[in-house]
Structures are given as C-alpha cells and as structure tokens.
Amino acid sequence: MPTIEIDGKIITVESGLNVIQAADRLGIHIPRFCYHPGLSAAGSCRMCMVEIEKIPKLQTACTTPVHDGMVVRTDTEAVQDARRSILEYLLINHPIDCPICDKSGECLLQDYYTDYARYTSRFLETRWRKRKVFILGPTIVMDEERCVLCSRCVRFFEEVSGVRRLGIFQRGAEAYLSTYPGEVLQDRYCGNIVDICPVGALTDRDFRFNQRVWMLKQGHSVCPYCARGCNIIVDFNEKSDIQVNDRRVYRFRPRPNPMVNRYWMCDVGRYGYKHLDAAERIREPLLREGKRLTPVGWDRVIKRAALRIRETLASTGPKGVGVLVHPTVSCETTLAVRELFVEQLKIRNVSTGFPVDPAGFEDEVLIRRDSAPNRRGLEMIGLVPKGEEVPAEKLAADWAEGRIQLLYVLGDDPVRFQHPEAPSPIRAGEGILILQKTTAGPEDEHARMVLPAAMPAEEDGTFVNFEGRVQHFDAALAPLGEALPACEILQRLGEALKVEIHPECWRLGQETWAPSSSS
Amino acid sequence: MQQILPKKEVKKLLGRYPNKDAALMPLLRAIQMKEGYISKEAEQYAAAILELHPSRVREVVAFYSMFREKPEGKHLILVCESISCALLGSETILEHLKKRLGIGIGETTADQHFTLETAECLACCDQAPAVMINDELFGPVTPEELDRILEEKQKAVDSGQ
Numbered sequence: 001m002p003t004i005e006i007d008g009k010i011i012t013v014e015s016g017l018n019v020i021q022a023a024d025r026l027g028i029h030i031p032r033f034c035y036h037p038g039l040s041a042a043g044s045c046r047m048c049m050v051e052i053e054k055i056p057k058l059q060t061a062c063t064t065p066v067h068d069g070m071v072v073r074t075d076t077e078a079v080q081d082a083r084r085s086i087l088e089y090l091l092i093n094h095p096i097d098c099p100i101c102d103k104s105g106e107c108l109l110q111d112y113y114t115d116y117a118r119y120t121s122r123f124l125e126t127r128w129r130k131r132k133v134f135i136l137g138p139t140i141v142m143d144e145e146r147c148v149l150c151s152r153c154v155r156f157f158e159e160v161s162g163v164r165r166l167g168i169f170q171r172g173a174e175a176y177l178s179t180y181p182g183e184v185l186q187d188r189y190c191g192n193i194v195d196i197c198p199v200g201a202l203t204d205r206d207f208r209f210n211q212r213v214w215m216l217k218q219g220h221s222v223c224p225y226c227a228r229g230c231n232i233i234v235d236f237n238e239k240s241d242i243q244v245n246d247r248r249v250y251r252f253r254p255r256p257n258p259m260v261n262r263y264w265m266c267d268v269g270r271y272g273y274k275h276l277d278a279a280e281r282i283r284e285p286l287l288r289e290g291k292r293l294t295p296v297g298w299d300r301v302i303k304r305a306a307l308r309i310r311e312t313l314a315s316t317g318p319k320g321v322g323v324l325v326h327p328t329v330s331c332e333t334t335l336a337v338r339e340l341f342v343e344q345l346k347i348r349n350v351s352t353g354f355p356v357d358p359a360g361f362e363d364e365v366l367i368r369r370d371s372a373p374n375r376r377g378l379e380m381i382g383l384v385p386k387g388e389e390v391p392a393e394k395l396a397a398d399w400a401e402g403r404i405q406l407l408y409v410l411g412d413d414p415v416r417f418q419h420p421e422a423p424s425p426i427r428a429g430e431g432i433l434i435l436q437k438t439t440a441g442p443e444d445e446h447a448r449m450v451l452p453a454a455m456p457a458e459e460d461g462t463f464v465n466f467e468g469r470v471q472h473f474d475a476a477l478a479p480l481g482e483a484l485p486a487c488e489i490l491q492r493l494g495e496a497l498k499v500e501i502h503p504e505c506w507r508l509g510q511e512t513w514a515p516s517s518s519s
Numbered sequence: 520m521q522q523i524l525p526k527k528e529v530k531k532l533l534g535r536y537p538n539k540d541a542a543l544m545p546l547l548r549a550i551q552m553k554e555g556y557i558s559k560e561a562e563q564y565a566a567a568i569l570e571l572h573p574s575r576v577r578e579v580v581a582f583y584s585m586f587r588e589k590p591e592g593k594h595l596i597l598v599c600e601s602i603s604c605a606l607l608g609s610e611t612i613l614e615h616l617k618k619r620l621g622i623g624i625g626e627t628t629a630d631q632h633f634t635l636e637t638a639e640c641l642a643c644c645d646q647a648p649a650v651m652i653n654d655e656l657f658g659p660v661t662p663e664e665l666d667r668i669l670e671e672k673q674k675a676v677d678s679g680q
Contacts, residue, residue, distance in 0.1 A: 158572075167574030169581040180574040181559065 002068040007075065019072055020048055020061040030074050031083055031112050033090075033198045034150035035062035037256075038263040039159055045150050047112070049082040050074045058082050083116045091117065093128040093173060095145045103200030105213040109148065128173055136166075136178070137185030139205055139267065140193065144176050147201035153177065153193035160264060161189040161365060177201070188367060191270040195253055196263070204251070206271065211237065211250050219476020220255060221457040223269040224328060225418060227370040229465035230254060230261035230269055234457050234476040236276075247477060249276040249457075260469060266367050268418065275455065276480065280420070280440045282452040283481030293450060298482065298492065301449055306496035308432050308448070312406040313345065322349035322395050322404040324426075325383065326411030326437075327372035330461030331470075332506035333486040334374075334381045337410060339505040340494050342383055349404060351392040352378040354425055357415050368466055372414035373456070377464035381512060396425050405431040410486065411453070412437045436489055452483035459485035462508055472508075523550055523564050539569045543579055547586055556587040592627045592634040594672050597651040600637045603644035607659065612648050613637065615662040619669070632676050633669070 003012040006023050013022045018041060023030050033045035043063035050061045053071040058078060073079065090109065098104045130144035149168055154177070157165040165185055168177050179185050194204045216235040223230040236249040252273040254265035275281075285301035286293035312320050323341045325334060341347045353372065362369035383389070399407045409426065416422050417439070424443040426433070435444065436451040444450055456463075458479040462472045479485065484492075487506045494501045524546075532549060536542045546568065550561045557565075557580050566573040580586045598604075598613045617623060620633050627634040643649040646658030650665065657668060 164572035164574055167572075167578045169578055171582050171584075180572070180577055183574075 002066050002070070004066050004068070004070040004072065006072040013066055015066070017066050018062055019050060019052075019059075019064045019066055019070075022066050023061060023072070023074060028074055030061045031108070031116075032062060033108060033148055034152060036152050036155075036196055036263070038196075039152060039155045042151050042155065045086070045148065047083060047086050049079060049086075051076050051079055080116060083112065084118060087112055087117045088122070090148050091121070092123060093130075093145065094148075095127070097146075098200075101143075101146065101200040102203045102208055102213075103146075103197070107200055108198035130176065134178075135205075136202075137187075137190065139190050140185055141203055141205050141208065142177060143201050143203070146199050147177055148199050149175055149177065150198055152196045152198065153202060156189075156193055156196060157187065160192070161187050163187070166193075188266050188268070188363070189264060189365065191267050192254070192264045207251050211235075216250060217477075219457065220473065221476045222373070222463050222471050222473045223252065223265060223272065224373040224456040224463070225269045225272045225371060226266075226366075227368040227372060227375060227466035228261065228366050229373055229463050229469065229471050230265040230366060231257040231471070232265060232269070232457075234273070236477050238477070247277075247480075249273045249477070260465065260471070261366055264366060266365075268367070275417075275439065276457060278439065281438060281455075281480050281483070282440055282450055283483065285452060285482065286447075286450040288448045293444065293447070298484070301451060302489075302492045302496045305434055305449055305451070305493060308406060308434070309345070309408075309493075309497060312432065316405055318346045318348060320405040320431075321345070321347050322351070322390075322399055322407045323347055323383075324351050324392060324395055324407065324409045325353060325378065326409070326413055327353045327375035327378050328414050328417060328456075329378075329411035329486055330374060330456070330459070330463060331377040331381055331508055331512070332461055333410065333490070334378050334383065335506040335508070335512065336487050336490040336501075338381065338383050339501045340490055340497075340499060341408070344494075344499045344501060345497075348384060348388065349390055349395060349398070350383045351390045351395045352383060353411075354392040354413065354415070370414075370466060371418050373465070374463040376466055376468060377462065377470075380464055380468075392425070396427070399429045399431070399433075400427040402430045404429075406434070407431065408434045408436070409443075410436045412439055413441070416441055436486065438483070451489055452479075452481065453489060454479035454483050454485045458483065459487075461485075520564055520567060521560060523553060523561055529568060533568075540571055540575075543569055543571070543576065544583075547576070547580060551586060556590050590627075590631075592632050593676050594632060594652050595634045595636065597636050597638035597641065599639075599641045599643070599647070599649045599651075601640040601644075603647040604641075604649055607647040609648040612650065612660060612662065612665065615665065619666065632673065 001012050002015050004022060006026055006028055009026050011022055011026050020030050020035055030048045032048045034042045035048060041062040043060045048061040049058040051073040052059050098110055132143055132145060134142040134144055136142050154166045157163060165187055166177060166179055168175055194202050219234040221232050221234050223232045233253045233255045235251045236247060238247050252270050254261055254263055256263045284295040285298050287296040287301050287304060325337055342350060356370040360369040361367060398404045424441055426443040428446040433447045434449045435447045436453050438453050438455050457476045460474050462470060464470050532545055533542050546565050547557055551557055562576045563573050566576045598609055600609055616635055620628050620635060622628055622635055624635055624637055641649045641651050643656055643658055648660060649658035650660050
C-alpha cells in the first residue's frame with residue numbers, strides 16, 4: 001500500500017492506482033479531458049500534467065501509477081503553464097460558441113478556460129471550419145468544431161457497451177470523430193457519450209436547445225424501468241419561463257454508483273424522464289359518473305372507494321375483494337398495502353404482479369429482462385405468508401369472471417410502463433375496479449375510480465434491485481397535478497375506512513427484511 | 520468476403536506478432552502492395568482477420584498518408600517539396616510534371632499510368648531536387664531528365680500490356 005503526498009496532503013492507496021485517482025480521493029481536482037474514472041486511461045489530452053519530485057519533466061497524472069514516497073504537486077507555476085499551453089492549443093480552432101452551446105455550464109473546457117486560459121488569443125489566422133451539425137444517429141448530434149478528440153466516446157463504446165461504434169479519422173487539425181462510413185450510431189447506451197463528452201461536441205438531440213443547464217434544479221432518484229435500479233439525477237424546472245406555474249422535467253442522467261450502474265444508464269431509462277410530464281399521466285382523481293371518468297377531487301374519490309370496499313366486504317366478506325400490486329411500487333407502499341388490506345381487512349386474494357416477460361431484452365451491461373424495479377422488494381416483504389400468494393393471472397381471471405366483486409390495483413404494469421401499446425392483462429368485469437396508478441391505460445375504461453399516484457421520482461421510497469440491493473430514494477420533485485405518493489393515498493383510504501393503521505406502518509426497519517432474508 | 524491475400528501469407532504475417540492487432544500495419548501494407556490502395560472492402564477484410572472493428576482499421580488507414588484510399592496509376596510519382604529540394608527547384612519540376620501529364624497534385628492520368636503527389640523529405644537532400652517513382656529514387660533531376668525517365672516508364676507499361 002503506497003503512501004504518497006499530493007499538495008502536502010498524505011494518502012495511502014492500493015498499488016496500481018494512478019496519481020489522478022489518488023488526487024480525486026483527496027478531493028484535489030486535477031484538470032482532465034480524456035481521463036474518465038469509468039474508462040481506461042488514454043493519456044492523450046495532456047491536461048492532467050503534474051510535477052513529481054525526482055522526475056525532471058511534468059507527467060500525466062492519469063497514466064502515472066503511484067509508488068511509495070511519491071511527492072506530487074498539482075498547482076505549481078510550471079503545471080499551470082502547461083495547462084495554459086494545452087488550452088491555448090485546444091482553443092486554436094475552437095469556435096467558443098458557448099452562448100449557443102448546450103454544454104455551457106457543465107463544460108470542462110469552459111471551466112478550465114476561466115481558470116487557466118489566455119484570454120487574448122495570439123492567433124491572427126482564421127480558424128478551421130468544420131461540420132457544425134453532423135447527425136451521428138437518431139439521438140446524437142456532433143459538432144466537429146467543438147471536439148477536443150479526447151476519445152472518451154470511442155472508449156466508451158469499446159469498453160462499456162461492447163461494440164466500437166466510433167473512430168477518430170485523419171490527423172492533426174483535420175482529425176474528426178465519426179462512425180465508420182455508412183454506419184448510423186445506434187446503441188442502447190448512446191446517451192452516456194453526451195454525459196462524458198467534456199465539451200459540447202456530442203449533444204443529445206432530445207435535450208438540445210431545450211434548457212440552459214444552470215436553470216435546472218437537480219434531484220436524486222432511482223430509475224424505475226428495470227430491475228437494475230440505476231441511480232439517477234433528475235434535471236427539472238419547477239417553473240419554466242415559457243410555461244409559468246408548471247414544472248417540466250428535462251432529462252435523467254446517471255448518478256455514479258460503483259455497485260449498481262457505475263457511471264452509466266441505458267437509453268430506455270434515460271428517455272424515461274418523458275413519462276413524468278407525459279400527456280398520459282393522470283393528473284387528478286377520477287370517478288365514473290354515468291359513462292365517463294370525471295375529475296372529482298380527492299375527498300370524494302377516497303370516500304367513494306372506502307364505501308365500495310366496505311359494502312363489498314359486508315356482502316361477500318374478504319373473499320370478494322382482490323388486491324393486485326404491481327412490482328413498480330415501492331417497499332413502503334407494499335408495507336402499507338400489507339397493513340391495510342392484509343392485516344386489517346383480512347383480504348387474502350393478494351397478488352404481487354404478473355411474471356417477468358420472457359421475451360424481454362437483457363444484456364451483460366445494465367439492462368435486465370425484468371422491467372419492474374421492485375419485484376425483489378415485494379418478494380422480500382411478502383404481502384401474505386410464503387406460498388399463499390395468488391398468481392396475478394388467477395386474480396385477473398377471478399375478477400373478469402365475477403368471482404371477485406372488487407379489485408384494487410396498485411401501481412403500473414411494468415411491461416406497459418415501457419411498452420404503452422401492449423394490451424392490458426386486466427379485462428372488463430362486472431364488479432368494481434379501482435386503479436391507483438400514474439399513467440392512463442386501456443384498463444381505465446373498465447375502472448370505477450382512478451387514483452393518481454406519484455412517479456418514483458416524485459415520492460420517497462425504496463426499491464430492492466435484482467441483486468437484493470436495498471436502495472432508498474427521496475422525492476426529487478413534487479408530484480404532477482393532484483397526484484399523491486402511494487403511501488399517502490393508502491393512509492387517506494385507511495382513515496376513510498376507519499381502520500386503525502399505524503401512521504408510519506410503511507417505515508422500513510430491520511424487521512422488514514428479517515422473515516425472508518434467510519430464503 | 521473476398522480473400523485479398525493468400526491464407527498462407529496472412530498466417531505467416533500474423534505469426535510474427537504476439538497479438539493479432541499488432542499485425543494491422545504490416546497487413547495493410549501487404550494489401551496495398553497487392554491492390555495498389557486500401558479499399559473499403561479491404562478495410563473490412565483486414566478487420567475480420569484481426570478481429571477488430573472496421574473503424575479501428577479506418578483510423579490507421581486515415582492517419583498515415585502513405586496508406587492510399589483510392590486507386591492510383593501504375594506509377595506513383597512523389598516530388599519532394601522540403602527545403603533542400605525547394606531551394607534547388609522542386610517547384611519547376613512539379614510544374615513541368617503537371618504540364619506534361621496534364622494533371623494536378625493528387626490526380627491520376629486518364630490512362631491510369633501516372634499519379635502525381637508531393638512528398639515531405641525523401642531523405643535524399645544530397646541529390647536535390649529529388650523525385651521518387653514507386654520505390655525508385657531519382658536525383659538530382661532536371662525537366663529533361665524526367666521526360667526521359669517517364670518515357671521509359673511509359674514504354675515499360677505499354678510493353679507490359
């Protein structure tokens with residue numbers, strides 16, 4: 001375990017680490033373009049030059065392994081001079097079009113420019129002109145003039161997503177980034193190259209020109225689109241200048257977590273942000289009056305739901321009521337469901353959702369075949385004792401064929417969550433269908449009531465991913481319209497049912513996991 | 520896919536290196552010797568042999584100016600433009616060749632016999648101005664001498680046909 005000194009601070013790290021990694025651990029930021037912690041070190045941009053005692057010339061911190069007794073200085077006059085030179089060189093042909101560049105505000109070149117660059121250019125020559133709008137693929141657009149040829153994107157496809165989809169062709173000032181001639185850039189992980197591009201060369205055609213990054217607020221959450229549970233950052237506006245009094249989510253970005261998603265996320269999850277503000281989101285509580293679902297406000301819909309549940313229980317007993325919980329709801333919601341419906345109302349027709357779609361896509365990188373974020377959590381909590389669960393297909397059939405008079409469905413079907421065109425497994429029935437979910441679907445036409453629930457990014461919750469990793473998240477932003485967090489809906493329903501449930505029954509504790517952790 | 524080089528030759532070439540991708544440059548050179556240039560098909564052929572993505576092969580082909588990306592004439596004429604040759608009249612030589620062949624720099628004559636290119640130092644400053652035709656070095660050359668050399672080359676091509 002070598003011990004090294006960087007800018008007077010001492011740190012002991014495992015051998016094999018490079019100087020830049022050791023510095024990162026100390027919180028010392030060494031400027032870099034080509035180095036990224038999730039990729040191999042290329043050592044090509046020369047921005048991370050540092051002074052190391054007993055070595056006469058400056059060294060690149062990203063490719064120099066630490067050794068015991070090493071003394072590194074990252075901010076001497078010589079180092080700053082080297083950075084200035086590199087920046088001057090990178091800026092020879094750079095358009096400096098920050099005012100119209102999407103990366104502006106989160107651009108390394110811009111940041112370092114303010115720190116180290118020569119503000120007055122020494123160049124009299126006109127700069128090179130290159131392709132300004134070069135469409136690489138359906139999601140990515142390239143601005144060749146802004147590219148600093150760091151090769152992060154080339155290495156990303158080669159090392160992370162698995163197929164080398166990009167190359168840097170030609171040489172010197174003529175060099176440019178492109179796909180192989182004739183190929184279109186398509187990949188399930190394309191969006192990541194926009195995140196890791198240190199400049200504004202690669203931009204996302206979806207986010208492009210939509211919002212300045214410094215106008216965005218950030219919240220943290222967990223991606224709800226598959227069983228991996230990638231950690232994400234939610235970028236949104238509470239109020240935009242265009243639509244006053246309305247919030248808008250602009251993008252999801254991966255939040256580094258070495259145990260789950262490292263630095264990456266897939267495009268399905270990334271563009272899943274659109275779901276939050278989608279026109280299909282249910283914005284207010286709906287009650288069927290005559291033939292149409294009509295917005296009625298929470299009080300009325302909760303009272304009506306409680307009344308119907310009471311009536312059904314009185315006439316048929318718990319047998320006549322079914323509860324279907326999709327594995328898109330959080331562990332907290334699951335606990336609240338267990339407390340309210342199973343423990344208090346003694347309902348045993350309880351199911352934890354339809355099985356995983358065997359035709360779903362899965363790969364070695366991140367994407368899981370199971371598109372539900374919390375199947376493992378539901379299994380681990382267990383709504384009913386093990387072995388007593390009702391298969392979702394049976395529950396749906398019992399409902400459609402009239403053996404169940406009231407069906408309460410919580411959460412969104414994970415398959416339809418991703419493929420809205422897929423048919424709904426819940427058919428029409430004679431009885432009362434109550435849906436508590438985020439997004440409109442074909443089953444709504446059979447429903448008596450639709451209760452708008454918050455999306456995962458809009459509520460506090462916990463998901464357990466396919467590996468059994470328990471991941472808690474706080475609400476990143478307020479729910480859309482009148483939607484409420486699922487637990488709060490259940491709490492209101494409990495009050496209306498006059499059932500005494502512990503006000504914080506959904507609080508996760510050690511005992512939550514105890515019964516099934518041995519299985 | 521079309522086999523550009525005999526399998527035996529490829530095998531021998533790969534055997535000289537500890538890992539496959541190290542053979543990229545020699546393989547491309549062998550292809551260029553055979554075909555005169557590196558076509559898109561050749562890039563894919565090399566990529567398949569070395570288990571690389573074609574974009575990696577293309578990076579190397581595009582980086583080195585001596586890997587040629589389009590078909591050349593039977594004779595590639597390189598005129599040195601570096602300092603010694605420039606001082607001793609490479610400009611006159613180049614102009615003479617342009618006029619005689621009726622083509623510009625980087626172009627090939629209609630009969631596909633000659634391609635004209637400029638070059639950085641040919642490592643032959645003592646014989647400036649120097650010209651290289653395929654692998655053969657000439658210098659110091661005068662316009663008259665070049666005319667004689669080109670006629671010879673032309674004859675060789677004609678008799679070969």
